Amino acid sequence: MALPRILLVDDNKTRTQQLEIVLQFMEYQVETVTSLDYDARADEPGRFLLIFLGHGIARQATVLRELEERPDKTPVILLIDKGSGQQLSTAMSSLVFHVLEWPATYPELRRVIDKSAEPLPVPQTAEGNAREALSGEHHFSAIERLQGVSRAIVNVRKLIRQVAESDATVLILGESGTGKEVVARALHDASIRRSKLFVPINCGAIPGELLESELFGHEKGAFTGALSARQGRFEMAEGGTLFLDEIGDMPMTMQVKLLRVLQERTFERVGSNKTIHCDVRIVAATHRSLEDEIKDNRFREDLFYRLNVFPIEMPALRERPEDIPLLVDDLVSRMQASNRGSVRLTKAALAVLMLHEWPGNIRELANLIERLAIIYPKGEVDVAELPEKFQHYQAPEGIADDTEAADDDIVDEAAAAIAETSEDFIGNSATGMTALAQLPEQGIDLKEYLNIMEIDLIRQALEECNGVVAHAAKRLNMRRTTLVEKLRKYELQR
Numbered sequence: 001m002a003l004p005r006i007l008l009v010d011d012n013k014t015r016t017q018q019l020e021i022v023l024q025f026m027e028y029q030v031e032t033v034t035s036l037d038y039d040a041r042a043d044e045p046g047r048f049l050l051i052f053l054g055h056g057i058a059r060q061a062t063v064l065r066e067l068e069e070r071p072d073k074t075p076v077i078l079l080i081d082k083g084s085g086q087q088l089s090t091a092m093s094s095l096v097f098h099v100l101e102w103p104a105t106y107p108e109l110r111r112v113i114d115k116s117a118e119p120l121p122v123p124q125t126a127e128g129n130a131r132e133a134l135s136g137e138h139h140f141s142a143i144e145r146l147q148g149v150s151r152a153i154v155n156v157r158k159l160i161r162q163v164a165e166s167d168a169t170v171l172i173l174g175e176s177g178t179g180k181e182v183v184a185r186a187l188h189d190a191s192i193r194r195s196k197l198f199v200p201i202n203c204g205a206i207p208g209e210l211l212e213s214e215l216f217g218h219e220k221g222a223f224t225g226a227l228s229a230r231q232g233r234f235e236m237a238e239g240g241t242l243f244l245d246e247i248g249d250m251p252m253t254m255q256v257k258l259l260r261v262l263q264e265r266t267f268e269r270v271g272s273n274k275t276i277h278c279d280v281r282i283v284a285a286t287h288r289s290l291e292d293e294i295k296d297n298r299f300r301e302d303l304f305y306r307l308n309v310f311p312i313e314m315p316a317l318r319e320r321p322e323d324i325p326l327l328v329d330d331l332v333s334r335m336q337a338s339n340r341g342s343v344r345l346t347k348a349a350l351a352v353l354m355l356h357e358w359p360g361n362i363r364e365l366a367n368l369i370e371r372l373a374i375i376y377p378k379g380e381v382d383v384a385e386l387p388e389k390f391q392h393y394q395a396p397e398g399i400a401d402d403t404e405a406a407d408d409d410i411v412d413e414a415a416a417a418i419a420e421t422s423e424d425f426i427g428n429s430a431t432g433m434t435a436l437a438q439l440p441e442q443g444i445d446l447k448e449y450l451n452i453m454e455i456d457l458i459r460q461a462l463e464e465c466n467g468v469v470a471h472a473a474k475r476l477n478m479r480r481t482t483l484v485e486k487l488r489k490y491e492l493q494r
Contacts, residue, residue, distance in 0.1 A: 004028050004029065004049040004165045005028070005029045005030075005047060006023055006024075006028045006029070006030050006031070006048060006049055006050055006051070007033070007050075007051045007052070007074075008020060008030055008031065008032045008033070008050045008051075008052045008054075008081065009036055009051060009052065009053050009054065010032070010034070010052070010053070010054030011034050011054060015054060015081075015102055015490070016032050016054070017491065017493065018102075019052060019079070019102070019198070019483055019489050020032055021056040021487055021488055022106070022109065022484065022488075024073045024114070024124045025149075025469065025481070026109075026110070027154060027157075028049070028216025028245075031048075034040035035054075041121045043127060044304070044449050046072050046456065049113075049116075050073075050074060050075040050076070050077060050113065050116045051074050051077070051079070052076075052077050052078045052079055053076055053078050053079065053096070053102065054079050055080040055081070056076055058361075062078065062095070064095045065095070068425050075097035075098075076095070076096045076097055077096065077097055077098045077099075077100050077112060077116065078096040078098070078099045078100070079100055079101075079102045080099060080100070080101055080102065081101070081102060082101040082173075083101075084101060084104060097116055098112050098116065103256050105329075106326065106456070107329045107330065107333075108146065110147070114442065116306070118310050127267075142153075145179070145182050145186075145328050145330065145334075145458055146160075146179070146182060146183070146327070147318060147326040147330045148322075148323030148326055149323060149326065149469075149481045150315070150320035150322050150323050150334055151317075151480075151481075152319060155322060156183065156312060156313075156315075159310075159312050160183065160186050160187055160190060160312070161190070162191035164186075164187050164191045165190070165191060166438070167260070167281050168282070168309045169281075169282045169284070169306065169307055169309040169310065170184075170187060170309070170312060171285070171286075171307045171308045171309070171310070171311045171312070172184060172283065172285040172311075172312050172313075173285070173286065173287075173311060173312070174285075174313060174314030174315070175287055175314075175318070175361055175362035176287045176289065176363070177317075177360045177362055177364060178314040178315065178361045178362060179361075180285040180287075180314055181243065181245060181285065183312060183314060184199060184200070184243045184283045184285060185198060185243075186304070187283055188239070188240070188241040188243075188281075188283070191281065193239060193240050193241055195280055195392075196238070196239040196240030196241075197236060197237050197238075197239075197240040197241075198238075198240055198241045198243065199236050199237035199241070199245060200236075200243040201214060201215065201233050201242070201243070201245065202245045202246055203244055203245060203246050203247055203249055203254075204245075204248075204249030205213070208251035208254060211250070211254050211333050212257065212270055213226075213230070213252060213270050214232060215232050215233050215234060215267075216232040216234060216257075216261075216267045216269055216270060217229070217230050217231045217232030217233060217234075217235055217269040217270070217271065218230055218232075218269050218270035218271050218272075219269050219272045220271075221271065222270045222272075223270065223271070226270075229269075229376070232267075234267060234276075234278050234280055235276065237280045238279060238280060239279055239280075240276060240280065240281070240284070241280070241281045242280045242282055243283050243284075243285070244258075244283070244284040245285050246285065246286055246287070247284040247285065247307065247365060248286035248287070248288035248290055248293055248299060248383065249284050249286075250297070251289075252299075252300065254442075255299065255300045256300070258303065259300065259302060259303045259306060261278070261353075262282065262303075262306045262307075263277070266275060284307045290304050290308075291304075300448065314393075316358070316361055317358040317362055317364075317365065318356075318357050318358050320345055321354040321355070322354070322479055322481065324354050324365070325350050325351050327365060328345060328353070328365070328369060331366050331370075332344075332369060332373075335369070335373055337371065340378050341370075341372070341373035341378070341381075342373060342377070342378050343369065343376055343377070343378065343379060344378075344380045344381065345372075346377070346380060346381065346382045348382060348383050348388060348395040349381050349383050349385070349395075350384055351364070351395060351396055352386060352390050352395050353368075353386075353390070355393045356390060356393065362397075364458065368387070370386070372386075373388075383395055398478055400433070446481070451490075454486070454490075455490050455492065457476065457489070458472070458476065458483070458490070458492060459492065461475040461476050462492075469487070
């Protein structure tokens with residue numbers, strides 16, 4: 001599947017280069033042009049997901065007017081330099097989707113892009129209000145909540161894009177608390193059914209004798225206590241998405257009835273012989289291994305194959321610790337938006353959280369952040385303020401909290417890593433630098449020496465890997481996000 005395209009119109013080469021690196025890392029195809037070459041690239045309607053426009057470019061007003069007149073109404077994000085104090089006229093502000101200060105943090109950029117890709121709001125009808133009530137947190141789209149830069153979560157977002165627009169049944173696998181319902185909501189939000197209801201039901205939380213009525217509804221007098229007719233979840237989700245959470249806990253008797261509905265797309269309410277046709281997309285999820293459940297005769301094999309058309313596996317939080325800072329930022333942002341307080345964690349505290357195993361996954365992390373916000377409202381939490389179970393972890397030495405010190409520490413940390421893992425390379429750099437047998441009498445600028453060495457090794461890795469950042473990062477034994485930051489810092493091109 002082709003990656004979504006983004007057009008970057010900017011005359012500022014440095015800003016263009018920085019943003020292009022980040023967007024490519026986020027798995028977008030980026031086309032860059034100057035304002036003078038803009039016409040040749042932007043003449044095909046619907047070609048681009050969105051357009052970034054640099055502030056202060058030549059023909060800025062003309063470009064904005066032309067974009068506004070385009071029939072496809074591609075969202076335009078205007079880039080302005082952070083701290084520049086640039087003011088936009090009301091007329092110009094009305095022509096852009098969002099004004100973004102650059103450099104921006106990854107979460108800021110992710111939120112803006114995801115928001116620009118959201119469908120236009122559906123007028124608030126009774127159905128729209130019901131959908132909002134059922135879907136829970138409507139201030140933040142589901143795709144916004146899939147925070148992370150790890151390979152595993154990037155792959156999950158890729159799979160969602162691939163299957164969202166089809167009607168294929170999706171089976172989401174993963175431990176409890178990993179965010180399986182978030183994936184289900186993201187699938188619905190990105191599908192052609194997004195204007196209809198997303199209806200969740202937890203198959204493990206409802207007694208077996210009541211589950212049939214919950215799914216298919218019942219007629220008045222169908223059983224004791226059925227004082228009136230009632231719609232089931234299949235009818236409520238008509239035209240939309242039905243999310244069957246914890247499908248692995250569904251009783252065998254109900255599995256047979258569900259299989260029939262999936263095969264024939266028809267069902268009857270409890271106490272009725274009238275057949276009802278349904279048009280519903282099924283998304284199911286479980287924390288169990290359904291293959292093992294089949295071996296133990298607790299899950300039907302034929303139902304498994306009906307559900308397992310397109311599997312998506314959510315990684316456990318312990319498998320993607322690099323995503324924890326972004327997840328914390330997202331959790332705090334959502335708390336602030338719902339007036340549930342705020343809290344800030346130091347870099348040392350975040351580093352300790354990244355060492356924890358997180359048996360409860362993101363749900364456990366969310367509970368921790370909420371608890372810290374209550375205990376330290378709008379305060380700063382360091383390692384000492386974390387709960388007792390985190391106190392046995394040793395935070396990496398030299399982690400600083402102020403930006404300037406952090407930059408120095410990153411250089412020192414990188415230098416230590418190079419010295420530790422790349423001893424064989426020292427003295428063989430392409431620039432002809434040789435290893436120092438001993439410290440010269442006049443001394444050296446150690447930081448500059450190590451920076452030069454680091455730049456040279458990065459260049460070598462990129463050349464060997466034909467400019468593929470992920471492969472180069474593996475050669476350098478570092479995370480891809482770290483290498484992207486270094487490319488930006490040293491203004492290196494692939």
